[in-house]
Each structure stands twice: as C-alpha cells, then as structure tokens.
Amino acid sequence: MQIFIAGATGVLGRRLITQFADTGHTAVGLTRDERGDTIVESCGGTPRRGDLFDEESVVRAAKGADVVIHAATAIPTEDPSPERWELNDRVRREGTQTLTTAAATVGADQYLQQSIVWVSRPPDGTPFDEESARHPDPSTQSAADAEDISREAGGQYNFDVGVLRCGYFYAPDAYHTLAHGQDLIQDNKPLIKGSEAADISRVHVSDAASGFVAAAEEHLSGVWHVTDDEPVTMAAFSTALAERLDAPAPEWISETKARQAMRDAQVNLLTTPMVTSNEKLRTATEWEPSYPTYKTGLDHVVETWESDRMLTEDRTQ
Numbered sequence: 001m002q003i004f005i006a007g008a009t010g011v012l013g014r015r016l017i018t019q020f021a022d023t024g025h026t027a028v029g030l031t032r033d034e035r036g037d038t039i040v041e042s043c044g045g046t047p048r049r050g051d052l053f054d055e056e057s058v059v060r061a062a063k064g065a066d067v068v069i070h071a072a073t074a075i076p077t078e079d080p081s082p083e084r085w086e087l088n089d090r091v092r093r094e095g096t097q098t099l100t101t102a103a104a105t106v107g108a109d110q111y112l113q114q115s116i117v118w119v120s121r122p123p124d125g126t127p128f129d130e131e132s133a134r135h136p137d138p139s140t141q142s143a144a145d146a147e148d149i150s151r152e153a154g155g156q157y158n159f160d161v162g163v164l165r166c167g168y169f170y171a172p173d174a175y176h177t178l179a180h181g182q183d184l185i186q187d188n189k190p191l192i193k194g195s196e197a198a199d200i201s202r203v204h205v206s207d208a209a210s211g212f213v214a215a216a217e218e219h220l221s222g223v224w225h226v227t228d229d230e231p232v233t234m235a236a237f238s239t240a241l242a243e244r245l246d247a248p249a250p251e252w253i254s255e256t257k258a259r260q261a262m263r264d265a266q267v268n269l270l271t272t273p274m275v276t277s278n279e280k281l282r283t284a285t286e287w288e289p290s291y292p293t294y295k296t297g298l299d300h301v302v303e304t305w306e307s308d309r310m311l312t313e314d315r316t317q
C-alpha cells in the first residue's frame with residue numbers, strides 16, 4: 001500500500017515512515033523544507049513537499065495514497081504561548097480538513113487520525129475506554145473537533161476513518177522526555193504534589209507507530225486506544241527515570257506553586273488519573289507493545305541517551 005503521512009519529520013512521523021517502509025509499504029512523507037526531505041529519506045521514505053495550510057499542495061503530495069495519516073502537531077515546546085497553542089489547534093482542525101479533502105480527492109480508502117486518550121478522561125478519574133463519553137476541555141477541544149471532522153469527511157466521501165487515541169508519549173527523542181532527563185541530571189526538577197496519586201496511561205512512541213501500522217494493515221475504522229499495559233503515576237515514572245540516570249530523587253513542589261509556573265492543563269494532565277487500556281486493539285489485531293511497561297521503555301530511553309550521547313551532562317558514565 002502507499003501510505004501518505006503528514007507530520008513525517010516528527011517524533012511519531014519518523015517512526016511511521018520507518019515502520020511502514022520496513023513492512024514493505026511505500027511510505028510518502030509530507031515535508032516543508034530540505035531538512036524534512038533528508039529526514040524522510042533517511043527513514044526509508046519518499047518526501048513530497050506541501051503545507052497543511054495550503055490545500056492544493058497537500059492534494060498534490062498525496063497523489064496515489066491508499067491510506068492518509070494525520071500525525072502532524074505544533075505542540076509548543078520552548079515557547080508555550082497562547083499563540084503557539086492556537087497554531088496547534090489550527091494544525092488539528094484545518095490540518096484535518098486539508099488531509100481529509102486530500103484523501104477524498106486522491107481516492108484513498110482509509111484515513112487515520114492521531115488523537116489523544118485524554119479527550120475522554122472522565123472528570124472523576126475513573127477508568128475509561130473507547131466507548132466512554134468524551135470530556136474535552138479547552139486544551140483538548142481541537143483534538144475532539146479533529147476526530148469529528150475526520151469522521152464526517154469519511155461519511156461524506158466514503159473512506160474508512162480510524163481514530164487512534166494515543167497515551168501520553170515518551171521516547172528518547174521526544175522533546176518532553178529529553179527535557180525531563182536533562183532537568184533531572186542538572187536541576188533536579190521537582191515533582192508536583194498530587195502526581196503520586198494519579199495513574200496515567202502512557203505509550204512509547206515506537207509502539208504508537210506500530211499501532212498505526214496494525215490499523216492500516218487490518219483496515220480498522222472507529223476509535224482505538226494505543227497505550228502500554230501499565231498506567232503509572234508521573235511521580236513513579238520520574239523516580240524510575242532518575243534511578244536509571246543515577247540522578248538524585250526528585251524533590252516536591254505544591255500544586256499551587258506548580259500552577260504559577262505551568263498551564264493548568266499541563267498540571268491537570270500530571271495530577272488527574274487517566275487510566276485506559278489497549279485491549280480493543282490487541283484483540284482486533286496482532287499488535288502488542290514492544291515496551292508493555294514504562295520500566296522496559298525507560299531502560300530503552302536511557303540506553304539510547306547513553307549510546308547516542310543525547311544528554312548534555314551524562315552522569316551515567
């Protein structure tokens with residue numbers, strides 16, 4: 001199959017290109033510059049230029065696609081200003097509009113939308129699944145809207161739509177994981193009180209990518225949760241990472257203080273339970289996570305940091 005991937009140069013997208021190419025598919029990645037072309041080629045894919053805010057360019061780039069995947073984000077990293085978050089909302093809403101139009105125009109028969117499990121996290125913190133009602137807040141409304149836009153387009157233009165809601169990502173090259181490791185070895189970034197009581201479903205980004213491969217190969221439609229097997233509190237995750245880095249155990253900060261330094265949505269994400277499972281995906285396909293628990297996943301993260309010397313002050317030497 002020919003798979004067209006928007007967001008091909010990102011943490012998820014690079015793995016999508018590699019894994020689809022490795023399983024014998026033609027992986028075409030949407031790129032915006034020479035740097036993007038080089039990344040996609042080095043992962044075994046074919047770059048094609050376009051921008052999600054330029055529909056014509058994306059329709060052109062998607063020519064020949066059997067499957068179209070939206071894995072693009074503009075989640076702010078260093079500059080989490082409201083304007084940057086608005087850009088991310090546009091990538092979710094307008095990007096989905098553009099990509100579903102492209103899917104319809106080129107005659108793709110499947111469209112896969114990357115989403116996040118926390119669009120349906122219940123306010124009372126109880127476990128939830130693919131059938132649970134959604135509870136979008138201002139930070140997740142655009143993800144919920146993107147799900148709706150893709151479903152409506154699928155109904156209108158007659159292609160199947162799979163919504164893959166991923167757990168909270170981590171990977172050696174994911175900005176937030178890398179920043180977390182860096183903070184632990186340099187500044188001993190404190191943990192938020194409350195983050196020791198809230199289990200969160202996470203997923204190693206390589207396993208998120210293999211979830212998309214399974215969804216394409218099995219031609220899935222509907223909603224699917226892509227998580228590992230062991231929800232973990234942010235405090236336990238962070239402590240386990242510190243242990244592997246031989247860094248001091250993190251200190252504590254009150255939730256009130258954390259809210260002064262971080263967005264409410266980010267503090268809520270770390271301190272409210274978000275427990276779901278991958279059972280539906282496991283049952284429907286042969287997919288299973290290579291890193292079923294954060295413990296083996298973090299072993300891989302730290303091994304990669306060590307071998308590739310990715311942390312500035314490598315105290316594991």
Ligand SMILES: NC(=O)c1ccc[n+]([C@@H]2O[C@H](COP(=O)([O-])OP(=O)(O)OC[C@H]3O[C@@H](n4cnc5c(N)ncnc54)[C@H](OP(=O)(O)O)[C@@H]3O)[C@@H](O)[C@H]2O)c1
Nearest residue numbers: 007008009010011032051052072073075168169174175176
């Ligand atoms: N489930 C989760 O927890 C979850 C989900 C998504 C993201 N995240 C987190 O968010 C952070 C960023 O994720 P990421 O690494 O995938 O993002 P990233 O590295 O910033 O990649 C985003 C991708 O979207 C593309 N893109 C953005 N705007 C575009 C546009 N207008 N047209 C075409 N392509 C566009 C980028 O292309 P260019 O290279 O051309 O800029 C890039 O390929 C990470 O820390 C990740 O962990 C978490």
